[in-house]
Amino acid sequence: MYQYNEVDQTLVDERVRQFRDQTKRFLAGHISEDQFRPLRLMNGLYIQTHAPMLRIAVPYGLLSTKQLRMLAYIARTYDKDYAHFTTRQNVQFNWPKLERVPDILADLARVQMHAIQTSGNCIRNVTSDHLAGISPDELEDPRPYCEIIRQWSTLHPEFAFLPRKFKIAVSGAKNDRAATQLHDIGLYLITGEDGEIGFEVLAGGGLGRTPVIGQVVRPFLQKKHLLSYLEAILRVYNQLGRRDNKYKARIKILVRETGIEKFSALVEKEWQSIKIGMELDASEIDRMKGFFKAPQYKLQPDHGNLADAEKQNSEFSTWLQHNTVSHKVAGYSAVYISLKSPNDPPGDITDKQLDTIADLADRYSFGQVRSTHRQNLLLADIEKSKLFDLWQELQAQNLATPNIGSLADMICCPGLDFCSLANAGSIGVAKEINDVFDNLDYVHDLGEIKINMSGCMNGCAHQSVGHIGILGVDKKGVEWYQLTLGGSSENKAALGERLGPAVAKDQVVEALSTILNVYTDKREDGERFLDTVNRIGITPFKKQVYANH
Amino acid sequence: MQIIKDRQIIDNQWHHLADGETVNSNYATVSVERWKLERDSLRTDMNNIGLRISPEDSIEDILDDLDYFDLICLDFPAFTDGRLFSTARLLRGRYEYNGELRAIGNFIRDQIFFLSRVGVNAFELQESNDITEALNGLNEFSVTYQESSNNNPA
Numbered sequence: 001m002y003q004y005n006e007v008d009q010t011l012v013d014e015r016v017r018q019f020r021d022q023t024k025r026f027l028a029g030h031i032s033e034d035q036f037r038p039l040r041l042m043n044g045l046y047i048q049t050h051a052p053m054l055r056i057a058v059p060y061g062l063l064s065t066k067q068l069r070m071l072a073y074i075a076r077t078y079d080k081d082y083a084h085f086t087t088r089q090n091v092q093f094n095w096p097k098l099e100r101v102p103d104i105l106a107d108l109a110r111v112q113m114h115a116i117q118t119s120g121n122c123i124r125n126v127t128s129d130h131l132a133g134i135s136p137d138e139l140e141d142p143r144p145y146c147e148i149i150r151q152w153s154t155l156h157p158e159f160a161f162l163p164r165k166f167k168i169a170v171s172g173a174k175n176d177r178a179a180t181q182l183h184d185i186g187l188y189l190i191t192g193e194d195g196e197i198g199f200e201v202l203a204g205g206g207l208g209r210t211p212v213i214g215q216v217v218r219p220f221l222q223k224k225h226l227l228s229y230l231e232a233i234l235r236v237y238n239q240l241g242r243r244d245n246k247y248k249a250r251i252k253i254l255v256r257e258t259g260i261e262k263f264s265a266l267v268e269k270e271w272q273s274i275k276i277g278m279e280l281d282a283s284e285i286d287r288m289k290g291f292f293k294a295p296q297y298k299l300q301p302d303h304g305n306l307a308d309a310e311k312q313n314s315e316f317s318t319w320l321q322h323n324t325v326s327h328k329v330a331g332y333s334a335v336y337i338s339l340k341s342p343n344d345p346p347g348d349i350t351d352k353q354l355d356t357i358a359d360l361a362d363r364y365s366f367g368q369v370r371s372t373h374r375q376n377l378l379l380a381d382i383e384k385s386k387l388f389d390l391w392q393e394l395q396a397q398n399l400a401t402p403n404i405g406s407l408a409d410m411i412c413c414p415g416l417d418f419c420s421l422a423n424a425g426s427i428g429v430a431k432e433i434n435d436v437f438d439n440l441d442y443v444h445d446l447g448e449i450k451i452n453m454s455g456c457m458n459g460c461a462h463q464s465v466g467h468i469g470i471l472g473v474d475k476k477g478v479e480w481y482q483l484t485l486g487g488s489s490e491n492k493a494a495l496g497e498r499l500g501p502a503v504a505k506d507q508v509v510e511a512l513s514t515i516l517n518v519y520t521d522k523r524e525d526g527e528r529f530l531d532t533v534n535r536i537g538i539t540p541f542k543k544q545v546y547a548n549h
Numbered sequence: 550m551q552i553i554k555d556r557q558i559i560d561n562q563w564h565h566l567a568d569g570e571t572v573n574s575n576y577a578t579v580s581v582e583r584w585k586l587e588r589d590s591l592r593t594d595m596n597n598i599g600l601r602i603s604p605e606d607s608i609e610d611i612l613d614d615l616d617y618f619d620l621i622c623l624d625f626p627a628f629t630d631g632r633l634f635s636t637a638r639l640l641r642g643r644y645e646y647n648g649e650l651r652a653i654g655n656f657i658r659d660q661i662f663f664l665s666r667v668g669v670n671a672f673e674l675q676e677s678n679d680i681t682e683a684l685n686g687l688n689e690f691s692v693t694y695q696e697s698s699n700n701n702p703a
Contacts, residue, residue, distance in 0.1 A: 007692045151694040157666035161631025
C-alpha cells in the first residue's frame with residue numbers, strides 16, 4: 001500500500017497543528033460557531049446529538065494492521081471502546097470530546113492517517129473497489145489512480161469551498177463494486193479503441209435527497225490527462241454550481257439543469273486551456289503502481305482439503321459459501337469479515353475485534369485489511385489451506401456471521417440514536433428485522449438481497465440503490481417508513497421504485513415478509529431478488545403489501 | 550487601517566467607492582458594474598484605479614481592461630462562497646494580471662493560506678482580527694501536493 005514520504009508526513013503533521021490552533025481559537029471565542037463549522041467539517045468533525053462525531057479517512061478502503069491497532073487504541077482511549085465503518089469505506093467515532101480531537105488527529109498522523117476532507121463542501125475521500133488488485137474480473141488496479149487523486153485533491157486551494165460536497169470513485173473491474181455511477185465523478189478504467197487503457201469519465205451522479213445516476217462526460221480519457229480533466233470539471237462546478245439552495249448545490253443538479261452536452265462542452269473548453277503542462281508522467285504512474293504490487297504469494301500454495309473440512313463442519317461450510325470470494329491467484333481466497341452480527345448495529349466494531357483482526361491479518365493476509373461499501377471488512381489474500389483456522393479464530397470473536405450479501409447484511413445509518421438529522425431509529429428497525437429473520441437457512445435460501453435503510457431523506461445508507469430500500473420519514477412526530485424496490489448501485493445502476501404509501505414502524509417487518517413471500521413465490525430458477533423485481537415489476541409486491549389496507 | 554500585502558503589514562492607501570459616491574481621491578476602487586458604466590470618466594478623473602469583483606460578476610467583461618487596474622479586489626459576500634478562488638487563479642494565470650490582488654469582505658483568516666496559493670497577495674481582514682496573528686496563516690503549510698498560481702499558472 002502507499003507509504004508516506006517526508007512531504008506526506010509533513011503535510012499531515014502541519015494539518016494537525018493547524019487544527020489544534022483552530023480548535024484553541026474556537027474554544028477561546030476568537031472564531032465564531034459559523035466560522036468554525038466548515039473548518040471542523042474539513043477535518044471530519046461533526047457536532048451530533050450526543051457528542052461530536054469524528055470521521056477518519058481510509059483512502060480507498062485500505063488499512064495496514066498498524067493503522068487498525070491505532071483505531072483500536074483511539075476507540076479505547078477517546079471513545080467508548082468501539083468504532084463504526086461507513087458506506088464510504090471510512091471510520092467514525094461517535095463519542096470523542098472536541099478538545100481531544102487534535103490529540104486524536106496527532107495519534108492518527110503517527111500511522112499515516114488523517115481526517116482531511118472527510119466532510120464539508122470539498123473533495124471527499126476517494127473510494128474504490130474493495131476487491132481491487134485481487135479480483136479475476138479486473139482490467140487494471142484502480143488504487144494507484146486513487147492515490148494520485150487523493151494527493152491532488154488534498155488541500156486543493158481552489159476547491160476547498162465548493163457549492164457542496166464532492167465525491168469521486170474509481171473502478172477497474174468488469175463488475176462495478178464501487179457504486180461508481182452514483183458519484184459526483186465516476187471513473188471506469190476501460191480499454192480504448194486502439195487498445196490503450198484509459199478512463200471513461202462520468203459526472204453528475206449522487207445519492208442523498210435527489211438520487212441521480214451519473215452520465216458520461218467523456219467516453220475515453222488518456223491516463224496522462226486524469227488530473228487536468230478532473231480540475232476542469234471541478235472548476236466548471238465551482239464557478240457554476242448553485243449556491244442559493246443547498247439541496248440543489250450538488251453537481252448532479254448543475255449537470256441536469258445545464259444538460260449533459262452543454263456541460264461536457266464547458267468542461268472540454270476549460271480542459272483545452274489547462275491540459276498542457278498538467279500531464280501525469282508515465283514514470284509517476286509507475287511509481288504509484290509500485291506501491292500496490294501484489295504481495296509475495298506462494299508459488300505453490302497449499303489448497304488444503306476444504307471439502308473434508310466442510311463435510312465435518314457444516315457451520316464452516318456455510319461461512320465458506322457466503323463469506324469468501326474467489327481470488328485471481330490460484331490457491332487463495334478473499335474473506336469477508338461481517339460487521340453485521342445480529343446483535344450489534346451494522347458497521348460497528350469493538351477495540352478488541354479491531355486488535356484481533358490486526359493479528360489475524362498479520363498472520364494470514366500480509367498485514368492488510370480492507371473496508372467495503374457495505375460496512376464490512378475484507379482479508380484479501382488468504383491461503384486456502386488456512387481458511388479453516390482463520391474461521392475458527394474469527395468465530396471466537398463473533399466475526400464469522402455468515403451473512404455477506406444476504407438480507408441480514410443490511411446497510412444502515414446511525415439514525416436517531418446518534419444523528420441530529422435523523423427522523424427515524426433505523427438501528428432499532430434493523431434489529432427487529434434481524435430478530436424476525438433469524439432462521440439462517442431461510443435467509444440463505446433468499447440469496448443475494450441488498451437492504452439499505454436510512455433514517456432520513458439525506459440517505460446516508462443509500463436506500464435508493466438498495467434492492468429493498470427503507471427510508472425513515474417523520475409524519476407529525478411519528479416514525480413512518482417508505483419502501484422502494486429494485487434499486488442497484490452495480491453496473492446497471494438503478495434507483496428503487498416507490499412501493500406505495502409509507503408504513504408504520506410496527507408494520508415494516510410484516511411488509512418485508514410479504515415482499516419476500518412474493519419473491520419466493522414468483523422467482524424462477526436461480527433468480528436473484530433484484531432480477532425477479534426487474535422481471536415482474538413492483539405491482540405484484542404492491543398488491544400483497546397493501547392488500548389489507 | 551492596516552492590511553497584509555506581500556507578507557508585510559502595511560497601511561492601506563485605498564478607498565472603496567460605493568456606486569454613486571463622488572470620486573474625490575486617487576487610489577479608489579469601484580465595482581465592475583460602475584466600471585462598465587463610467588469607464589471613460591473614471592479614467593479621466595483618477596490616476597490609480599482599483600476594481601472590485603464579486604462572484605456574480607463575469608470577468609470576461611473586464612478582461613480587455615486589466616491593464617488599467619493597479620488593484621483588483623475579490624469581494625467575498627460570504628467566506629463559504631468559493632467562486633472567487635477560481636477567479637483568482639484565472640486572473641493570475643490565464644489572464645496574466647500582475648498587479649495587487651486583494652481579498653476583501655467576508656473571508657476569514659483561516660482561508661489566507663489557500664487564497665495565497667491561488668494568487669491573492671493582499672488581505673484586507675475584518676477589524677476583529679489580530680492582523681499580526683493572521684500573518685501566521687500564510688505559513689500554515691510548508692508543503693503542498695498540487696500546482697497552483699503560486700508555483701504554476703492556471
